[in-house]
Amino acid sequence: MNHEAARRSGPETGPGLTTLPATSLMRRALLAFLLPLLAIAVGICGCERGGAHEASARNQKHRFRVALLTPGPVSDAGWNAAAFDGLQLIKKKLGAETALVQTTSPADFEDAFRDFGSRGFNLIFAHGFEYTDTALRVARYFPKTVFVVTSGSGSSRNVASLTFRIEEAAYAEGVLAGAMSKSGVIGAVGGIELPAIRLTFNAVRLGFLSVRPRGRVLISYTGSFDDVGAAKEAALAEASQGADLLFHNADAAGLGVFEAAAQDHIYAFGANRNQNDVVPGVILASAVTDIPKAFLKIATEVEHGHFHPRMIEYGMRDGMVQVVVNPKLAGKIPPAALADMKAAEQRIIAGKIDVTRLASAPADGSARAAAK
Numbered sequence: 001m002n003h004e005a006a007r008r009s010g011p012e013t014g015p016g017l018t019t020l021p022a023t024s025l026m027r028r029a030l031l032a033f034l035l036p037l038l039a040i041a042v043g044i045c046g047c048e049r050g051g052a053h054e055a056s057a058r059n060q061k062h063r064f065r066v067a068l069l070t071p072g073p074v075s076d077a078g079w080n081a082a083a084f085d086g087l088q089l090i091k092k093k094l095g096a097e098t099a100l101v102q103t104t105s106p107a108d109f110e111d112a113f114r115d116f117g118s119r120g121f122n123l124i125f126a127h128g129f130e131y132t133d134t135a136l137r138v139a140r141y142f143p144k145t146v147f148v149v150t151s152g153s154g155s156s157r158n159v160a161s162l163t164f165r166i167e168e169a170a171y172a173e174g175v176l177a178g179a180m181s182k183s184g185v186i187g188a189v190g191g192i193e194l195p196a197i198r199l200t201f202n203a204v205r206l207g208f209l210s211v212r213p214r215g216r217v218l219i220s221y222t223g224s225f226d227d228v229g230a231a232k233e234a235a236l237a238e239a240s241q242g243a244d245l246l247f248h249n250a251d252a253a254g255l256g257v258f259e260a261a262a263q264d265h266i267y268a269f270g271a272n273r274n275q276n277d278v279v280p281g282v283i284l285a286s287a288v289t290d291i292p293k294a295f296l297k298i299a300t301e302v303e304h305g306h307f308h309p310r311m312i313e314y315g316m317r318d319g320m321v322q323v324v325v326n327p328k329l330a331g332k333i334p335p336a337a338l339a340d341m342k343a344a345e346q347r348i349i350a351g352k353i354d355v356t357r358l359a360s361a362p363a364d365g366s367a368r369a370a371a372k
Helices: 003-009 022-061 079-094 107-118 129-141 166-180 195-211 228-240 251-264 291-303 335-349 355-360 365-370
Strands: 012-014 017-019 065-070 097-102 123-126 146-150 159-164 185-190 216-221 245-249 267-272 283-289 311-314 321-325
Touching (some): 107 123, 129 146, 166 245, 166 355, 216 228, 245 251, 251 267
Parallel strands (some): 185 216
16 A cells, blocks of 8 residues: 555644544434433333333332240141141232241240331231230221231121131031040040040030030139140040040140040040041041131231121121031041931031030030930
């Protein structure tokens, strides 16, 4: 290449002027066009990322939140385990954020309620009659939180009580026991003597006596829902007095009743949850409350803003309470005894037997006769 050619291919200069080749001019023009678009695109992406982050934080802040207070361990295979099943079902079906606290004494009730209320939980289940007074008192300070007390005895603007008529299933089981007992004596072991537990045992007694009018029902309370040994001793004492079928309403301590039944080679009944497999070969049937289904129903209504705090009752007619016969022991139940129990269930569902009213009445002959 000669110098002339080289000069023509390079920049031409003049006073205060520099001229770029055509290709450079095109690049500059292209950059001038693209840079603003790139800035806008980066801004948009940044906004989208920021918006997504803010939306995520907002969703986390407004995520439906449900807490559960239990008076005992959720490993009890009974009352507390059923409530935990309900909490897990809510988490699975509604995608809720959930939390659980086991309270060890009444002094813990208020602290737990206030903790969850101050953290903005939408719904708090308190699983036991004993929480009622504290819930009614504390709920006033957290009007946006719904409190639900299982087996509770009161309601307010944002407090509901949820009661299961498990006494209906207990009555039907009592009928079955009356048809099966060889000694004419059955036993029942409770933890703390609460109204709901007395009601359940009264229902067992009425069902049993409707078939065995001269029968005897032995009832003991250990004063604890956790003392398995005490429940076993109480059950063995009842068995020594002739009881050949055992009932319980003792939460975790109910295991002691099952152990006593296994030791004495007699049968027992489960309570609150399907306990038929807790001790193999021992439990004829369980009086089951569908606590998980009820918890999910309430939680769904609360999340959608359709829940109205009130006194709620579920029973056999609602499909929330039932007797579940152990399929592995069904062959041990005489067909006539099973038929008697099924007939009692149908009378309860049809409203011909008001178990709750009868079991709440004084233990006299009139109530016994009305139950027949």
